[in-house]
Every structure is written in C-alpha cells, then in structure tokens.
Amino acid sequence: MTAAPAPNPCGPALDRWCARWLPDPSGFIAVAYSAGADSTALLLAARERWPSRAVALHVHHGLQAAADGFESHGRAFCEQLGLPFSSSRVQAAHEQGQSPEEAARDKRYRALADMAQQAGAACVLLGQHADDQAETLMLALSRGAGLPGLAAMAERFERHGVVFGRPLLGLPSQVLREWLLAQGHAFVDDPTNTDPRYTRNRIRSLLLPAWEACFPGFRPMLARSARHAAQAQTLLDDLAGIDMAQTxxxxxxxxxxxxxxxxxxxxxxxxxxxxxxxxxxxxxxxxxxxxxxxxxxxxxxxxxxxxxxxxxxxxxxxxxxxxxxxxxx
Known part of the structure; x- marks a missing residue:
C-alpha cells in the first residue's frame, strides 16, 4: 500500500490562528504569495481549508531580474491548482532617509491591501515563520528597541483598512521546506535572501546557527519572549489611555x-x-x-x-x- 501523504504542517497552525482571530470568516481568504517556500506551504494549507475561497496575491517589486520569473512561476502554480491569482507591480525604490527594506515593505502592504479589497477578501495571510520572528527580535535587540520592537511581529494587525495575519510564527522554515520537497511541490528561492549587505541575512547566516548550536530549539523561546513583550506593551497602552484621560x-x-x-x-x-x-x-x-x-x-x-x-x-x-x-x- 502507498503511504498517505504527510499532512501540511501549516494546517494545525492555520486552525489555531483562525480559532483566535478569524472564527467565522466570510468572503475570500487571501494569501500573500511570493512563490517562495513559506508562502507556497501556506497557500496550499489555505486551499485545503477553503477550497473555493482561497486566492493568491503576488507583489512584483521590480527590484531584481528574477522577479519576472517569480511572477511567472506563481501564476503557473496557481493555474495548476485552480486558484485565482492576482499580481501587482510596484516601484519599491526607497526615498531619502528610508531603508530599501522599509520602502519595499510599505509598498508591498499597500499593494496587498488594494488587491485584497478588490477581491473582497476577509483578510490577507502572510507566510512569516519562526525564523523570521527570531530575526526580527534579534534585530530589535541590536538596536536597543523598547517593548514595541521586542514584541517583534504580531499575529494579527490592520493596515490600509485590511486585516493581516501571520499564522506560521511558531513553525521553523526548515519544517515547511522539508514538507514541500517531500511532497514534490515546486517553489522559488529569492537570491537576495543570501545577500550579506542586508542585516537580516547576516543574522540568518551567522547568528541563528550560533544560537542553534548553543541553545537547540531556541526559536519557540524567542517567540515566547516576543509574546510577553507584546502583552506588556498592551498593558502600557491601556495605562497611557487612562493617564491621557487626565492629562x-x-x-x-x-x-x-x-x-x-x-x-x-x-x-x-x-x-x-x-x-x-x-x-x-x-x-x-x-x-x-x-x-x-x-x-x-x-x-x-x-x-x-x-x-x-x-x-x-x-x-x-x-x-x-x-x-x-x-x-x-
């Protein structure tokens, strides 16, 4: 007998996120689909959970020659799955005083929000995972950030009138990639993810392996610290509201x-x-x-x-x- 396919590791994470943040969604559910490993695994989980309501949203940043290939791969993959695919091209060049990463992020969220509203999507799911959360927290520590920075990435937030969600913050990237490879699902690798000019990439290639060597399985611990910081910041915000009522x-x-x-x-x-x-x-x-x-x-x-x-x-x-x-x- 042929062994049953291994279940998508994103499935339980998506179930937990929906139970807390999106118990009864109406309309379409959008996935920010870059065609990379993380968003591919999330898109497949969304398709399994919402067979007729999942849509893929792709942002073409125009920052590298490979971007055309990412878009082509994503479109073909969604056609194969029978999923609606929308793409938006943005000029993500940064302005004076703005980092390239910040500029690209701002343009990406705006494009995703616009496409989601056009599609009638209840929310946009993002494929950021436990490694991304660890990198964000380490970056915040290196900058001497306060609680908002140490809270790292929120599981749910709103921007440009659209709800965004990050259901995979508890899953390491390697788990997602191994599942995709085992199931034969194709994805693309962004060459900029190994460019040492970007601080995040240096954290990924140098610090994360060192932490793993010293503290095996450290990612959930950092994620827990980020949640504690987020809870503390919520209390401070509540206190500020009480005090501002007086001042x-x-x-x-x-x-x-x-x-x-x-x-x-x-x-x-x-x-x-x-x-x-x-x-x-x-x-x-x-x-x-x-x-x-x-x-x-x-x-x-x-x-x-x-x-x-x-x-x-x-x-x-x-x-x-x-x-x-x-x-x-």
Missing amino acids: GAPPAILVLKALSRERQANVLRRWLRSSAGVAASTVQLDELLDQIADCTTRGHRIRIKVASGFVTREGERLAFVPPDNTPPI
Whole structure:
C-alpha cells in the first residue's frame, strides 16, 4: 500500500490562528504569495481549508531580474491548482532617509491591501515563520528597541483598512521546506535572501546557527519572549489611555508632572504616536522629560526636536509642531 501523504504542517497552525482571530470568516481568504517556500506551504494549507475561497496575491517589486520569473512561476502554480491569482507591480525604490527594506515593505502592504479589497477578501495571510520572528527580535535587540520592537511581529494587525495575519510564527522554515520537497511541490528561492549587505541575512547566516548550536530549539523561546513583550506593551497602552484621560491631548503640563517620570514617558509616547504619527528617540524623550521637570514658571520655554518636528510649550500645554510649521530659532 502507498503511504498517505504527510499532512501540511501549516494546517494545525492555520486552525489555531483562525480559532483566535478569524472564527467565522466570510468572503475570500487571501494569501500573500511570493512563490517562495513559506508562502507556497501556506497557500496550499489555505486551499485545503477553503477550497473555493482561497486566492493568491503576488507583489512584483521590480527590484531584481528574477522577479519576472517569480511572477511567472506563481501564476503557473496557481493555474495548476485552480486558484485565482492576482499580481501587482510596484516601484519599491526607497526615498531619502528610508531603508530599501522599509520602502519595499510599505509598498508591498499597500499593494496587498488594494488587491485584497478588490477581491473582497476577509483578510490577507502572510507566510512569516519562526525564523523570521527570531530575526526580527534579534534585530530589535541590536538596536536597543523598547517593548514595541521586542514584541517583534504580531499575529494579527490592520493596515490600509485590511486585516493581516501571520499564522506560521511558531513553525521553523526548515519544517515547511522539508514538507514541500517531500511532497514534490515546486517553489522559488529569492537570491537576495543570501545577500550579506542586508542585516537580516547576516543574522540568518551567522547568528541563528550560533544560537542553534548553543541553545537547540531556541526559536519557540524567542517567540515566547516576543509574546510577553507584546502583552506588556498592551498593558502600557491601556495605562497611557487612562493617564491621557487626565492629562488631555495635547497634555497639560501640570497634570503630566503629577505622574511618575515613567508614566509621563508612556503618555508622551502615546500622544506623539496618536496625534502626530511620530516617535521620539530615547535621547529626545529624556530631554523632553527633563524640560518638563524644570518647567516651574510661566515663562519657561520648551522646544525639543522630535522626529522631523518639535515639541513646544503653548500656554499650559505641550504641542507638536510639524516641520512645515516650525518657526525659526
């Protein structure tokens, strides 16, 4: 007798994710399908779970000659499976002050959201896995990130009016690749994934093997740390909401000063993020907190550079002045 095919390892992970985040979806379910191993395994699992409602969304970044081949392979693979395939071409060149990775990511999410809305998809599933999560956490640690960075990648988030999900964060990449190879499913390998110019690739080729040698099976442990950080950040966000109900937005300086320095910092981060979409660096935030502590007279002036604008004092409250409105010194 011929042995039954091994089950797709993405299946149970997808079941768990749906039970928590998408218990009763309506409409189509989209998969961000690059034609690489991870998204291929996820697409096959989505097709098995939603035979008539899974769709593949492909983003052609135009950054390398191999991109045309990725798109062609993806289209042919979906035709073979009888899956709808949509592709969007974007110009992912980065602007001044923006990293190439950041530019490509922003354009990719926008394109995926647009295609998902056109397809009537309830959500877009992403193939990022446990290795990606470990790399993200290591990258955050190397930059001295706070809790938002240490929380790494969320299982669910919304962008451009569309829900995105990452059901595979608990699965190592090797598990997915081995299953695909054993079942004879074709996928492509992106040559940029081994380019040492990119920090993530150096982490992947140098740090992850070293961690595996010292701490076998470390990936779930890092994922657990990321979940703890995410939970702690949620509590801080809740506390910031409670405190902002007292300080107002923009914050009243006297009310802000009644809080501990740590709670002041928490409120200021929340206010800047929600009102101006900016984040202060650690140095900028420390300087702003020092200025607030020294603000004991009506004439005390505050003007601290934050992102591309300034936090200033206007009467009894703080204000964020964007760059176009910043008065000369």
